[in-house]
Every structure is written in C-alpha cells, then in structure tokens.
Amino acid sequence: MIELVRLTKRYGEKVAVDHLTCTVRPGIVTGFLGPNGAGKSTTMRMILGLDHPTAGDVRIDGRHYDQLKDPLTYVGALLDAKAVHGGRSAYNHLLCLAQSNGISARRVSEVLETVGLTAVARKKAKGFSYGMGQRLGIAAALLGDPRILMFDEPVNGLDPEGIHWIRTLMKSLAAQGRTVFVSSHLMSEMALTADHLVVIGQGRLLADTSMADFIRQNARSYVRIRSPQRERLLDVLHEAGITVVEAGGSVLEVDGGESERIGELAAGHGIVLHELSTQQASLEEAFMQLTEDAVEYHAQAGPEPAPQEWGAAWRGV
Numbered sequence: 004m005i006e007l008v009r010l011t012k013r014y015g016e017k018v019a020v021d022h023l024t025c026t027v028r029p030g031i032v033t034g035f036l037g038p039n040g041a042g043k044s045t046t047m048r049m050i051l052g053l054d055h056p057t058a059g060d061v062r063i064d065g066r067h068y069d070q071l072k073d074p075l076t077y078v079g080a081l082l083d084a085k086a087v088h089g090g091r092s093a094y095n096h097l098l099c100l101a102q103s104n105g106i107s108a109r110r111v112s113e114v115l116e117t118v119g120l121t122a123v124a125r126k127k128a129k130g131f132s133y134g135m136g137q138r139l140g141i142a143a144a145l146l147g148d149p150r151i152l153m154f155d156e157p158v159n160g161l162d163p164e165g166i167h168w169i170r171t172l173m174k175s176l177a178a179q180g181r182t183v184f185v186s187s188h189l190m191s192e193m194a195l196t197a198d199h200l201v202v203i204g205q206g207r208l209l210a211d212t213s214m215a216d217f218i219r220q221n222a223r224s225y226v227r228i229r230s231p232q233r234e235r236l237l238d239v240l241h242e243a244g245i246t247v248v249e250a251g252g253s254v255l256e257v258d259g260g261e262s263e264r265i266g267e268l269a270a271g272h273g274i275v276l277h278e279l280s281t282q283q284a285s286l287e288e289a290f291m292q293l294t295e296d297a298v299e300y301h302a303q304a305g306p307e308p309a310p311q312e313w314g315a316a317w318r319g320v
C-alpha cells in the first residue's frame with residue numbers, strides 16, 4: 004500500500020504537487036493519469052525518496068522509503084529506462100543491484116527470463132534499443148520480488164507484443180495481491196489495464212475512483228438509433244417520455260442506456276430499425292473532459308495549411 008497525505012512539492016514558485024492525498028491499494032492495477040507536467044513523475048520520485056516533499060507525507064506499507072532495509076524487496080520501480088550504466092551488460096547491471104540489496108544471483112537469471120532478455124544478457128546495455136531498455140528497467144523493478152511496483156510510462160518504446168506482455172504482467176502482479184501503480188498517456192492501453200484511477204492536474208487530485216465510475220461520471224454514453232421511419236419513431240419515443248437528440252442525417256441519440264426499451268417500443272409499433280447500438284464513452288473522452296481546465300501545455304490548432312504541390316518550394320513554383 005502507498006499512502007500520500009497532503010503531499011506537496013514546490014520548485015521555487017512552481018507547485019509541482021499540491022496537497023495530494025490518496026491511497027494506492029494492493030490487489031489491483033491503479034492507473035496514474037494527468038496531462039503533461041501534472042506532477043506524476045515528481046510524485047513517484049517522492050514515493051521513492053528521490054525527491055523530498057516540501058510538505059505532507061508519503062509512506063510505503065507504513066514506512067518512509069529511507070526506513071526500508073533492502074528497499075528493492077519492498078518496492079520495485081521503473082522511472083527512467085535510460086538510468087543504466089551503458090558499459091555494463093544487462094546481467095551485470097542487475098547483479099550489482101541484486102548484490103546491494105541482498106538478492107541472490109539466481110534471481111537475476113529469473114527476471115532476465117521473465118522479461119525476455121536472456122539471449123542478450125551478456126550484451127552491453129548501451130547497444131540496447133529503447134524497448135529493450137524498458138524491459139531491462141522492468142527486470143530491475145521485479146528483481147526483489149517486491150509487494151509494490153511502480154511503472155512510469157512502461158509501454159513507451161515497446162512493440163505490440165511487448166505492450167501485450169506488460170499488460171498481462173501488471174494484471175498478474177496485481178492478481179498476486181501486489182500494489183501496482185502505473186502512469187501512462189496511452190488511454191486505450193490504460194483502459195485495458197487499470198482497475199482504478201488516480202487523476203491529477205497541475206499537481207492537484209482530480210479523481211480517485213474505479214475505471215468504470217470515472218468513465219460514467221466524466222463522459223457521455225448514449226444509444227444511437229437509425230430508422231427509415233425516423234418521424235414515426237420520434238413520435239413514439241416522445242410519447243414514451245424519452246428525450247431524443249436529433250443528430251445529423253437519419254441518426255437519433257438517447258442519453259443513458261435504454262436500448263432494450265427503445266427496441267421493444269419500436270417492435271411494438273412495427274417500426275423498422277437499421278441500427279440500435281449503445282455507444283460507450285471512452286477513457287480518453289472522459290480524461291479530456293475532466294482535465295480540460297488543467298492542461299498547461301496546449302498545442303496551437305493553427306489555420307489549415309493551404310494545399311501545396313509537393314516540391315513547389317524548391318522548384319520555385
């Protein structure tokens with residue numbers, strides 16, 4: 004369990020983390036979301052004692068990180084996959100970590116096998132691709148067989164097989180009763196992986212809730228209907244007291260999840276339907292809606308570039 008109590012970090016005038024209070028529980032995957040610069044990495048660094056809070060408190064299983072003996076056996080983390088001595092082989096990098104934490108050399112081989120790096124274990128890390136570096140970082144996090152795991156953007160640089168692998172790994176670590184805390188900007192991936200979400204914006208807590216509740220509370224789900232007898236259907240739905248939004252073309256939309264009732268009403272009046280589908284809001288929509296006001300770094304949506312003939316500039320057209 005990770006407990007944050009009014010955790011605050013200031014860098015000069017900048018408040019990176021602002022009175023953040025939440026508990027990251029064991030047995031589930033907790034996603035840690037927030038726009039760029041929201042304070043996710045700073046929070047993770049404070050959990051690991053790499054940054055000191057300006058105010059507030061953070062504890063791992065009731066203790067501060069620096070009170071943990073052999074900390075890798077309590078908490079494993081992937082924060083920066085490049086934080087590896089490039090001249091060392093993958094095996095030696097992990098062996099050094101193992102020896103300084105009272106972990107056996109046998110465990111090094113085990114985690115190399117788990118992350119699929121056994122074949123390149125004796126190769127120098129500086130020759131690794133970004134994805135291989137991520138795998139090495141994950142191996143280091145797993146080394147002490149810890150009860151708490153934290154991953155900052157773990158799927159960065161991984162190929163589709165690697166992304167599937169880490170999703171399965173995180174779920175199985177949680178199913179074993181461990182605490183799994185993971186940040187990512189990949190909403191579709193988070194939606195498949197996390198059970199619970201902690202969302203921050205400009206250092207402040209915006210949501211601490213289950214995935215399902217988060218989507219339900221922050222985005223619109225509706226029933227989409229198409230019918231060649233649109234006008235008759237509209238009358239029937241109005242008579243039944245159902246509020247209908249007339250979307251473009253022949254499409255009608257009804258907020259909420261009443262597809263069964265709509266289907267039965269249509270059937271009862273002999274109305275043909277070409278479509279009756281529940282449109283579930285996505286995590287991405289819910290996230291964008293909630294964090295709209297907390298986004299610090301907006302891309303400029305400039306005017307559409309004028310269509311140009313390819314090569315016009317250098318040919319002087």
Ligand SMILES: Nc1ncnc2c1ncn2[C@@H]1O[C@H](COP(=O)(O)OP(=O)(O)OP(=O)(O)O)[C@@H](O)[C@H]1O
Pocket residue numbers: 014017018019037038039040041042043044045046
């Ligand atoms: N060492 C530092 N000195 C000064 N400011 C810092 C430092 N570290 C972080 N910050 C600032 O604190 C804020 C939070 O940064 P942080 O890296 O924690 O955000 P993040 O949510 O991890 O962002 P991203 O999603 O872009 O990785 C940012 O405004 C950042 O510029």
